[in-house]
Amino acid sequence: MASCLESIKVESVTKRFGPNQVLDGITFDASAGESYCLWGPNGSGKSTLLKIIAGLLRPSKGKISYCASGKTGAPLTFRNNIGMSAPDIMMYEDLSLAENLDFLAKARALPRDARFEDELMDKFSLSGVKGRQLGACSSGMKRKFHLVCALAHKPSALLLDEPTSYMDDAGRAGAEEIVSSLKKDVILIVATNDHAEKAWCEAAIELRIKSAGGNR
Amino acid sequence: MNYVSKVLAVIDKDVRSEYRSKYALNSALLFCVTSLVVVSFSLGGSVTDPRLQAALLWIILFFSSMMSLPRAFVKEQDCGTMNTLRLTCEPSQVFIGKMIINLLLLSVVTAIVSPLFFILFNISPPHPGFFIITAASAAVGLSAVCTLLSAIVAQARARGTLFPVLAFPVLMPVFMVAVEATGKSLLPQSPWANSQLLVFLACYAVVGIVGGSLLFEFVFNE
Numbered sequence: 001m002a003s004c005l006e007s008i009k010v011e012s013v014t015k016r017f018g019p020n021q022v023l024d025g026i027t028f029d030a031s032a033g034e035s036y037c038l039w040g041p042n043g044s045g046k047s048t049l050l051k052i053i054a055g056l057l058r059p060s061k062g063k064i065s066y067c068a069s070g071k072t073g074a075p076l077t078f079r080n081n082i083g084m085s086a087p088d089i090m091m092y093e094d095l096s097l098a099e100n101l102d103f104l105a106k107a108r109a110l111p112r113d114a115r116f117e118d119e120l121m122d123k124f125s126l127s128g129v130k131g132r133q134l135g136a137c138s139s140g141m142k143r144k145f146h147l148v149c150a151l152a153h154k155p156s157a158l159l160l161d162e163p164t165s166y167m168d169d170a171g172r173a174g175a176e177e178i179v180s181s182l183k184k185d186v187i188l189i190v191a192t193n194d195h196a197e198k199a200w201c202e203a204a205i206e207l208r209i210k211s212a213g214g215n216r
Numbered sequence: 217m218n219y220v221s222k223v224l225a226v227i228d229k230d231v232r233s234e235y236r237s238k239y240a241l242n243s244a245l246l247f248c249v250t251s252l253v254v255v256s257f258s259l260g261g262s263v264t265d266p267r268l269q270a271a272l273l274w275i276i277l278f279f280s281s282m283m284s285l286p287r288a289f290v291k292e293q294d295c296g297t298m299n300t301l302r303l304t305c306e307p308s309q310v311f312i313g314k315m316i317i318n319l320l321l322l323s324v325v326t327a328i329v330s331p332l333f334f335i336l337f338n339i340s341p342p343h344p345g346f347f348i349i350t351a352a353s354a355a356v357g358l359s360a361v362c363t364l365l366s367a368i369v370a371q372a373r374a375r376g377t378l379f380p381v382l383a384f385p386v387l388m389p390v391f392m393v394a395v396e397a398t399g400k401s402l403l404p405q406s407p408w409a410n411s412q413l414l415v416f417l418a419c420y421a422v423v424g425i426v427g428g429s430l431l432f433e434f435v436f437n438e
Contacts, residue, residue: 056299058438076437079303089303090296094233106225107304109218133236149300 005068005081005156007031008053008187013062015048021210022048025062028205032156035188037198040207046191047086047161049207053189054084054159066157080108083155085146085163093135097126097145100134101152110153120148123174139166147175151182158182161191176200219309226305226313230288231320239291240321244284248329251276256336263337266402270395273333278391280325285362286379288314289370298370307433311363315428318359326351339402346408347401353417354394360424361386367435390420 008030015023022045030036038046051057053064055075066078075082091100105112121127124144134142143166150158158179164172179188179200190197198204234240255272263269292298301310330351334341341347365382369375393416400407 051299054303055437056302076302079306082303084299084303086299088296089299091300092229092233092297093295094236095229099229099232103225103229104304106228107222107309109222109225 005032005066005078005187007067008157008189009065009067010049010053011062011065013049013052013059013064015045015052015057016060023052023059023207024210026205026207027062030187030189032187033184035183035190035201035203037201037204038189038191038207039193039198039204041209042193044207044209046207047088050084050086050159050161050189050191054082055079068156078157080110080153081156082159083150083153083157084159084161085143085150086159086161087143087165089146091134091142091146091149094133096131096133097121097137098130100145100149104149104152108153113154116154117148117152120151120178123178124148124171140168140171143167144171144174147178151178155186157187157189159189160197162194162197163190163192164194164197172196222305222309223313223316226310227316230313230317233291234317234321240284240287241324244280244321244325245328247283248276248280248325249332251279252329252333252336261338267395267399269337269339269402270398272337273330273398274391274395276329276333277322277326278387280329281322281358281362282380282383284321284325285318285359286366286369286375288318288363289366290375293370302436307436308429310436311367311429311432314366315359315363315425318363319355322355322359323352326355341402342404343401343407346414347398349414350394350397350401350417353414353421354390354397356421357390357417357424358387360421360428361390364424364428364432364435367432390417393417393420 010026010028013023013026026049028036038049040046048057052059053075055064064075065072066075066081068078068081092103095103101117118127121130124147126141126145126148129137129141134145137145147163150160164175167175183200188201190201192198255276263272289298292301362383365379365386369378369382372378393413397410397413397417400410400413
């Protein structure tokens with residue numbers, strides 16, 4: 001695991017796409033062991049906020065800062081601490097599941113816990129298809145694997161966007177079990193519309209749909 | 217060592233992916249061979265001026281690199297894996313890895329197309345060493361610059377047309393000097409008196425790599 005993240009500060013984050021205001025002055029502070037749910041209808045900016053928190057999108061105003069071992073910085077300077085799973089963040093479909101995990105481990109150059117990876121794969125019943133190309137897996141299997149990839153390096157910030165969508169009941173139960181066992185040590189932020197996923201978190205941040213003129 | 221293994225991870229991933237899809241290599245080779253055959257059939261043995269021969273060879277290589285090199289990032293963007301790279305790799309690691317992949321691709325294409333060109337045009341290059349150094353240093357410069365440009369255009373909608381438009385002014389100097397140096401290598405007299413051309417190509421490659429590494433972070437993290 002990379003050096004542990006102590007907190008994520010979200011300060012007055014605003015995001016506009018052209019004339020459309022998606023986020024307006026979102027502020028919160030998440031510390032290790034805390035879990036937040038970004039809750040709201042489609043189009044309220046949950047996924048956008050999660051991407052901004054991960055450093056994949058730049059806010060129009062405001063800033064995100066990560067704090068670890070007394071050092072503060074932008075999200076991507078702590079990329080090894082981030083584990084993110086989202087429907088539009090894909091893995092390599094030409095590669096097998098094992099090759100994808102290999103790539104992630106080698107590219108991060110962090111100490112690898114093969115036993116933990118195997119446990120995750122077992123939990124999602126993916127061990128038997130490790131050698132299969134990801135492109136040949138079903139949508140549900142892909143979602144499970146994306147979650148495995150987000151967790152494999154034991155991140156200290158877990159950013160999950162609709163993590164159990166497409167999953168079967170066993171997959172949902174496995175995801176809940178894993179996240180529940182990890183959440184006391186990590187900063188967990190889940191963007192969802194699903195009540196079951198919302199229940200993983202201690203607090204909810206409610207987002208509403210904005211229009212150019214303000215709240216609809 | 218850590219950094220090298222991180223770069224190797226990016227290269228390994230792309231080589232495996234290209235080995236399975238063979239998309240970039242096949243499209244570049246098909247383009248090169250087709251245009252080579254068309255040019256050789258239409259011009260036949262009428263092109264005897266070494267400078268003109270060199271220009272024909274580099275036009276084919278230039279357009280094949282326009283076709284295949286942008287794939288480095290366009291594929292990542294199209295497959296939704298660009299954000300995975302952002303969350304996993306440092307920018308310089310990605311730049312160097314992708315540049316080496318582009319260089320490998322261009323080297324394979326050049327290594328296949330050049331002998332074929334010499335056979336079809338009935339040329340026996342009198343100074344193969346000078347030609348190889350020219351091709352190698354031009355390939356490094358082309359790869360470095362095309363890697364940076366490909367990251368810039370990957371996020372644009374009109375990327376197919378944007379890449380050649382952006383690449384044309386930046387690659388023109390290396391193209392012109394590569395034509396000049398290749399032309400000299402096809403003349404009977406020794407080309408080594410024109411080694412300043414090779415120095416230019418080497419300097420262009422170094423500037424491409426250093427400038428690309430410095431600018432890439434801004435493109436990649438946006």
